[in-house]
Amino acid sequence: MRFATRAFLWSFIPFAFLLACSFWVIQQRVQHTVRSGLRTSLREAHMSMARLRQESELQNSRFLRIVAENPPLKAGLQLLLVHPKSASARLTLEDQLREIAETLRFDFLMVSNSDAVPLAGIVRIDDQLVAIDMQRMKPPQQGLFTLGANTYQLNSFPIDSNEENIGILSVGKRFDLSEFGTPTILAQNGKILRSTFPNASAAELEATLRTCGDQPECEAQIAGETYMTLAAATVNFGDGYNLRYLQSVDSISHPVQGVVQQVFLVATFGALIAAAALSLFSSRSIVRPIAAVVSSLRQSEATGTLPSLESNPATIHEIRELIESFTRAASALQESRENLRQAYFEFIGSLAGALDARDDYTAGHSRRVSEYSYAIAEALNISGNELEVIRVGALLHDIGKIGVSDSVLRKPSKLTNEEMAQVQQHPSIGRRILEGVRGFQQYLPIVELHHENWDGTGYPLHLSDVRVPLCARITHVADAYDAMTSARSYRSALDHEAAIRELKRCAGTQFDPEIIKALLRADEAGNFARNTRSTVPTLRLVPLPRVTVEAS
Amino acid sequence: MSMGALVFRVGLLALFLAPCLRANEIEGTISIQRRLTKRKVTSSADVYQRGVAVELRSDKDQDPLAFERSHVVVYLEGNLPSDKLTAELNQQDRRFSPDLVVIPAGSSVSFANLDPIFHNVFSLSKSKSFDLGNYPKGQSRTVTFPKPGVVFVDCHLHPNMSAVIVVTPNRWSTKVDPSGRFVLSGIRPGTYTVVAWHRAAGFFRKTVRVTETGITTVDFVIPLGAEGVLEQARQ
Numbered sequence: 001m002r003f004a005t006r007a008f009l010w011s012f013i014p015f016a017f018l019l020a021c022s023f024w025v026i027q028q029r030v031q032h033t034v035r036s037g038l039r040t041s042l043r044e045a046h047m048s049m050a051r052l053r054q055e056s057e058l059q060n061s062r063f064l065r066i067v068a069e070n071p072p073l074k075a076g077l078q079l080l081l082v083h084p085k086s087a088s089a090r091l092t093l094e095d096q097l098r099e100i101a102e103t104l105r106f107d108f109l110m111v112s113n114s115d116a117v118p119l120a121g122i123v124r125i126d127d128q129l130v131a132i133d134m135q136r137m138k139p140p141q142q143g144l145f146t147l148g149a150n151t152y153q154l155n156s157f158p159i160d161s162n163e164e165n166i167g168i169l170s171v172g173k174r175f176d177l178s179e180f181g182t183p184t185i186l187a188q189n190g191k192i193l194r195s196t197f198p199n200a201s202a203a204e205l206e207a208t209l210r211t212c213g214d215q216p217e218c219e220a221q222i223a224g225e226t227y228m229t230l231a232a233a234t235v236n237f238g239d240g241y242n243l244r245y246l247q248s249v250d251s252i253s254h255p256v257q258g259v260v261q262q263v264f265l266v267a268t269f270g271a272l273i274a275a276a277a278l279s280l281f282s283s284r285s286i287v288r289p290i291a292a293v294v295s296s297l298r299q300s301e302a303t304g305t306l307p308s309l310e311s312n313p314a315t316i317h318e319i320r321e322l323i324e325s326f327t328r329a330a331s332a333l334q335e336s337r338e339n340l341r342q343a344y345f346e347f348i349g350s351l352a353g354a355l356d357a358r359d360d361y362t363a364g365h366s367r368r369v370s371e372y373s374y375a376i377a378e379a380l381n382i383s384g385n386e387l388e389v390i391r392v393g394a395l396l397h398d399i400g401k402i403g404v405s406d407s408v409l410r411k412p413s414k415l416t417n418e419e420m421a422q423v424q425q426h427p428s429i430g431r432r433i434l435e436g437v438r439g440f441q442q443y444l445p446i447v448e449l450h451h452e453n454w455d456g457t458g459y460p461l462h463l464s465d466v467r468v469p470l471c472a473r474i475t476h477v478a479d480a481y482d483a484m485t486s487a488r489s490y491r492s493a494l495d496h497e498a499a500i501r502e503l504k505r506c507a508g509t510q511f512d513p514e515i516i517k518a519l520l521r522a523d524e525a526g527n528f529a530r531n532t533r534s535t536v537p538t539l540r541l542v543p544l545p546r547v548t549v550e551a552s
Numbered sequence: 553m554s555m556g557a558l559v560f561r562v563g564l565l566a567l568f569l570a571p572c573l574r575a576n577e578i579e580g581t582i583s584i585q586r587r588l589t590k591r592k593v594t595s596s597a598d599v600y601q602r603g604v605a606v607e608l609r610s611d612k613d614q615d616p617l618a619f620e621r622s623h624v625v626v627y628l629e630g631n632l633p634s635d636k637l638t639a640e641l642n643q644q645d646r647r648f649s650p651d652l653v654v655i656p657a658g659s660s661v662s663f664a665n666l667d668p669i670f671h672n673v674f675s676l677s678k679s680k681s682f683d684l685g686n687y688p689k690g691q692s693r694t695v696t697f698p699k700p701g702v703v704f705v706d707c708h709l710h711p712n713m714s715a716v717i718v719v720t721p722n723r724w725s726t727k728v729d730p731s732g733r734f735v736l737s738g739i740r741p742g743t744y745t746v747v748a749w750h751r752a753a754g755f756f757r758k759t760v761r762v763t764e765t766g767i768t769t770v771d772f773v774i775p776l777g778a779e780g781v782l783e784q785a786r787q
Contacts, residue, residue, distance in 0.1 A: 075708040079670055079686045088688040092669040092709060095646075 003290065007283035015275045020268060027264040031257050038253050039228055043217065046230050046245055049181070061155060067104065068157040068169040072096055077111055077159060077167050080119055093120045098129045108145070108152040108172025114165045116141055121170070123147060141170055144186075144241045146193060151175040151186065182245050185209075189240040197246055199223055209242065225250045289319040297326070345392065352395045355402065359409050361488050370394040372478035372519075375528045377471075379518040386471070393446030394475045400430025400447065412489035424459045427451055445469040450476050453510045465512070473512045477503065477519060480511070576762050577737040578628075578746060580770040582728045584620045588752040588775065618730035620750070624774065625654050625718045626734045627725035629745040629757075634658060635723045638694075641705070641715055643671040648705060648715030654725050657700045661717055664692035672708040679703055679719060702749065716751055748772045 067073075076093040083089040097109040101122060110121030110132065118139060121132040125148065132139065132147075139145045141156040152172035159167040175194075177184045183197040185205050192202040192209075200222050208229065212218040216231045230245045352366035373394035377387050401409065404426050408419045415423065430447040434440040449463065449472035456464030458476075468476075484499040494502070500523065507516040522528040637659040642649045644666040653661060663673045665687055673693065674683035679701025684693040686709065697703060700721040707713040718725070728734045728748075736746075741764045748756040753775040762768050 072709050072711050075672065075686075076670075079709065082686075086688070088668060089670055089686075095669050096709065 004283050004287040007286050008279050011282055012276055012279035015279060016272055019271050019275060023264055023268045023271070027260060030260050030264075031253075034256050034260065035249060035253050038256070039249060042228060042247050042249075042252070043230060046182070046247075057155075061157070064155060064169075064171050065157050067100065067171065068159050070100065073100065073111070073169070074159060074161050074166065077119075078161065080111075081113065081166065084119075090120050094122055094131045097122045101129055106171055107150075107174040108139075108154065108170070110139055110154075110170040110172070111159070112141065112156075112168040112170065114167055116168060118170075119167070123150075123152070123172070124174070125150065139170065139172075141168060144175060144188075145172065146188065151193060180245065182247050185244050185246060187242045187244075190242075197222075209244070212244070219249065222246070289316050293319060293323055293326075296323075300330075348392060348395055351399070355398060358401075358406060361486060362409075365482055365486065366395050366398060368482045369397060369475065369478045372481055372528065373471075373474050375522045376474045376478060376515060376518050378527065379522040379525075380470075380474070380515070382470075389442050390446070390471045390474060393443035393471055394478060396430070396434070396440075396443055397446050397450045397475050397479065398426065398430070399433055400426035400428065402433065403429035410489075414490070424451070428460050445472045446475045448472075450479055452476065454512050455509050457510070473515055477511050477515050480506075481519070575738045575740055576764065576767065577735055578739055578744070578760060578762060578768045578770060579733070579735045580626075580746075580772065582621055582624050582626070582732045582734065582748060582772045582774060584617050584624075584732070584750075584774045587616045588620050588750060589623070615730070620774075621728050621732040622730040623652055623751060624728040624772075625652070625720075625725065625749045626728060626736065626772075627654070627718075627720040627747055627749075628722060628736065628739070629747055630722065632722035632724060634721070636660075638662060639717075640664065641717070642666050643673070643707070643713070646710050646713060648707075648713055651715045652727060653715070653717045654727055655697060655717065655719055656723050656725065657719050657721055658696070658698055659719070660694050660696040662692050662694040663705075665689050670709060671713070673705060674708060675703050675705050677701065677703040718749060746770050748774065750774055 073093075073096055076096045080086075080089045080093050093111060097111065097120065100106065101109050101124065107124040108121070109123075110118055112118045118132075118134045118137075121134065121137075121139065122129045123132055124130075137147070139147075140154060142154055145152045145154055151174070153175040154170050154172040156168050156170045158165050159169050175186070177186060177194050177196040180196070183195075185195040185197055186193045187206070187209055190206060190209055192205050195202070195205060197205060204222055208220040208222055208227075211220055212229055212231075214231075217228065219226055219228050221227070226249045227246045228249050230247075231242070349367070352370075353364075356362045356365045356367075370391050374387065374391045377390045382390065404423055408415065408422055411419065427448045427450065431444055434444060434447055446469075449461065449468050452458035452461065452463045452468045452472065453476075454465055454468075454473070456462050481499050481503060484494045484502060485496065487493040500520070503511060503516055503519065507513040519528060634656040637655050639653050639655050639659060639661045641653055641661050642664045646667065646669075655661065663684060665671045666689065668689050670686045670688050672684070672686045675681050679699045680695070680697050680703045682695050684695070687693065697717060697719040700719045703717040703719060705715040705717060724736045724739065726734050726736060739762050741762050743759060743761050746758045746760055748758075750756075756772050756774060758770050758772065760768050760770050
């Protein structure tokens with residue numbers, strides 16, 4: 001995973017999570033508040049409705065008290081009290097009750113004696129006033145009374161005559177649930193009698209009643225909606241009757257909740273987008289300097305130079321420190337690499353010196369060949385790494401002589417064919433020695449091919465003209481020059497001019513003419529073999545690591 | 553009763569003899585300009601299903617003014633010969649039937665209950681107050697009215713039941729027919745006071761002179777007659 005993605009996710013996900021959580025909590029809180037507010041207003045509406053109802057019933061009861069003062073009714077009651085068994089007397093009273101009921105539109109009228117024993121009564125069924133058979137029915141004095149498909153709400157008033165109570169008049173009105181406005185259910189002993197509640201079976205409503213029990217207010221789920229039910233506690237119905245209002249909380253709170261939800265959804269969405277943008281910005285602001293550092297490091301990796309602080313746009317303290325420490329580490333590394341390189345060159349120099357020191361006559365040979373080769377290469381406008389390869393390669397060109405025995409090398413007389421063959425092995429030996437050494441591959445052509453002639457008469461591969469690499473050809477010329485200007489046990493050294501003449505003579509046969517020309521150019525410019533022997537020390541001292549050797 | 557029958561026969565004889573005795577008639581009309589009675593009666597529905605009480609005027613079959621006219625009583629004042637009768641005033645369909653009875657003083661009225669329910673008959677009138685109590689179907693009670701006067705009869709159990717018994721001082725009395733005409737016959741020549749009575753409008757008196765020949769005519773305009781004097785209905 002990229003660092004930018006990681007930074008983005010790590011800042012965005014907790015942010016988003018926190019945001020979503022807090023919005024959710026707030027929304028729940030708001031919804032709860034809204035719901036409870038609605039519930040309160042619902043309850044108050046019901047309360048005021050109940051109060052109104054109570055008031056109207058009080059009014060009603062005043063009026064009904066006057067009805068109980070009806071003198072003919074009293075006369076009728078007294079008649080029935082005098083003739084309790086008389087059907088005619090009961091008929092008279094029922095007839096009177098009918099008249100009152102017709103005049104005042106009552107649905108139920110009943111007269112009881114002072115011991116609350118019902119004597120006669122009539123009830124309106126299908127708009128017919130029918131006498132109640134008191135042998136079979138026992139209507140209560142107060143509360144609800146169900147007869148067939150109708151339920152009546154009864155109220156009772158004393159009938160007094162001359163300050164003496166002679167009976168009770170019960171007046172009933174058909175109990176119509178539709179008056180309540182809200183869905184209402186009427187139950188008796190847990191059984192639904194009437195309901196103005198749509199879309200719910202009696203069983204569901206009975207289950208609701210069971211869960212609510214005697215609580216004046218409770219919430220219930222009916223048909224997947226939340227309903228608040230309020231017991232109509234203001235009216236005492238008695239006899240196991242239970243009247244409850246039902247009001248859908250959902251249907252009232254849904255619109256409000258919908259708005260709340262919408263608002264919070266939009267807010268959450270907006271906040272998440274803002275959080276995403278912020279996270280993106282912050283992750284980018286974190287990553288940008290790092291990316292700049294990385295790109296400058298890449299660049300420095302490609303160019304091999306150290307990243308420069310000034311060119312970096314990073315102004316953040318940590319990033320600057322990172323770059324600085326990286327630069328420090330890189331420069332330390334470079335320094336140590338340089339040291340290593342130096343040590344390596346010094347090692348090679350001393351190796352070559354050691355090689356040359358095997359024979360007095362060849363002392364300083366490798367160093368000189370290196371210097372001559374360098375001068376010729378410069379004259380050929382070679383520079384950079386190639387020039388360095390030529391310098392070091394020339395220094396190493398005779399390394400294969402390690403594998404040639406001292407007796408052959410130091411032999412003062414002419415070599416036998418066998419010994420000559422052994423000496424001619426040294427380029428191949430040198431190649432084998434350096435082949436396995438990492439980083440020395442570039443010197444192999446010089447080591448192996450510095451005895452190849454221009455006309456292909458050299459050894460070991462008998463290559464001719466440009467098939468021999470330029471560096472090997474240069475070293476070949478330099479080697480020949482140094483051999484000629486050095487004394488050998490079997491001859492004295494040629495002077496410079498003689499050696500040049502000899503080189504010129506062999507140009508085009510043994511040597512590449514172009515290189516001879518370059519040598520001549522260098523010589524004319526005074527850059528070639530000026531007092532080399534006297535001015536340059538034979539062997540450079542190599543600084544060795546300090547090792548303490550314990551004297552035994 | 554035999555005494556009464558004798559009196560009745562004597563009365564009839566007198567009526568027969570009246571033309572011979574040069575007796576004459578008073579006839580006249582009652583005109584009523586507007587409705588005077590506002591009564592509610594229970595509609596004559598089945599006793600097991602009482603209907604709503606209807607107002608009289610809403611009964612389209614009956615001319616309200618004819619009803620008013622038929623509830624006017626005309627009689628002569630004065631200490632004149634009288635008869636003793638027995639009239640019937642039944643209780644049927646929660647009404648007194650008839651609701652207006654005219655009898656000479658000393659007559660009796662029998663109140664029979666023909667309804668399946670109890671009724672009660674009572675009166676608080678000055679000339680005769682009585683309470684016959686509650687009694688069921690089939691029973692009948694009789695009351696004698698010795699003094700002339702207007703007796704209002706009511707029922708304790710049914711306040712809309714109401715009847716009037718007009719006890720007149722002599723035998724010359726009659727109810728006006730619905731068209732407003734009345735005839736009092738067999739009157740000897742002389743000066744008489746003719747009284748017209750209506751429950752709501754009260755008493756109206758007119759003095760007439762009955763001659764030997766010719767029919768005396770007297771017309772009443774109720775309630776605003778020329779000599780009309782409004783009296784309290786319950787006086």
